[in-house]
Ligand SMILES: Nc1ncnc2c1ncn2[C@@H]1O[C@H](COP(=O)(O)OP(=O)(O)OP(=O)(O)O)[C@@H](O)[C@H]1O
């Protein structure tokens with residue numbers, strides 16, 4: 001088996017790596033020695049985290065640049081494929097909201113991917129991890145992260161050529177730079193979508209709680225699977241609740257099942273993370289929740305595109321960017337108006353249908 005991409009190729013048994021001379025993809029091929037030195041021989045103290053692929057280490061290059069190095073833990077064909085897909089796809093894309101690939105090393109049993117180091121860790125650390133109590137994510141930052149991740153995804157779906165479906169959008173795969181700008185990471189499960197193809201049928205990959213129903217059940221993958229995962233992520237950003245929680249008695253409830261009855265009563269503020277202590281723009285919060293619910297519609301045809309999501313997050317659900325001035329006026333008015341005047345059902349939120357699907361799958 002061999003993998004090829006635009007600038008390099010190798011054979012699983014015998015790595016052959018060519019130097020990258022394409023300045024459109026300014027990543028490097030590192031030597032093992034360089035990365036060993038940078039990470040203090042992959043010292044445990046340098047370890048930032050661990051995922052399905054392997055461990056991630058902080059390091060500093062000889063030029064003084066901070067890097068994150070992901071080290072493949074086991075050389076299986078599946079893991080090697082993930083490595084190849086990640087390097088191939090990240091090597092093709094450049095966007096302010098996608099994690100930058102600095103380079104890689106492939107030789108012997110060692111597969112290493114080198115990224116820009118993200119000093120503010122991943123979203124999961126702030127929502128559910130050791131930084132959650134510090135509450136560094138105020139509403140402005142949360143909305144900025146939501147818009148940034150949406151823009152990264154919109155680029156993958158609509159601008160990258162061929163189009164790319166990420167397939168593993170979740171809180172641990174949204175990293176935060178020094179300005180808390182979102183960087184979508186982890187392309188190991190991504191799929192390139194050939195021109196003119198509306199969906200593919202594949203083996204199901206991804207993370208429980210974020211999987212669109214048509215994908216989880218039938219392996220039907222399209223851009224709208226990412227839209228669904230983004231909707232879950234958006235609710236998570238707003239509420240700091242986990243995508244799935246276990247209720248007493250062992251029954252599992254997903255975040256949409258939790259939020260839907262609250263939203264139906266118009267209690268949008270109750271969905272907000274209590275750690276924000278009520279400090280958020282009510283109209284923006286309501287807007288984000290409604291967008292999340294539309295993204296998680298059980299029917300993929302009712303979900304918006306990521307371009308629509310970006311626009312709606314910026315100017316209001318169901319509205320277009322050109323109405324921005326008018327909408328901005330409306331948002332200011334709405335701040336003093338607690339009344340829920342949004343017709344939720346008109347945005348295609350078939351709550352009952354989604355609930356039926358969810359309850360049959362969550363037990
Ligand atoms: N470039 C980076 N800069 C800073 N921290 C990073 C970077 N890349 C990954 N991390 C950290 O390492 C952790 C592990 O990442 P990894 O992608 O291996 O696993 P995961 O996302 O938690 O799970 P999965 O394997 O299911 O994707 C992340 O949660 C993140 O906090």
Ligand SMILES: [Mg+2]
Pocket residue numbers: 051172173185186
């Ligand atoms: Mg990850």
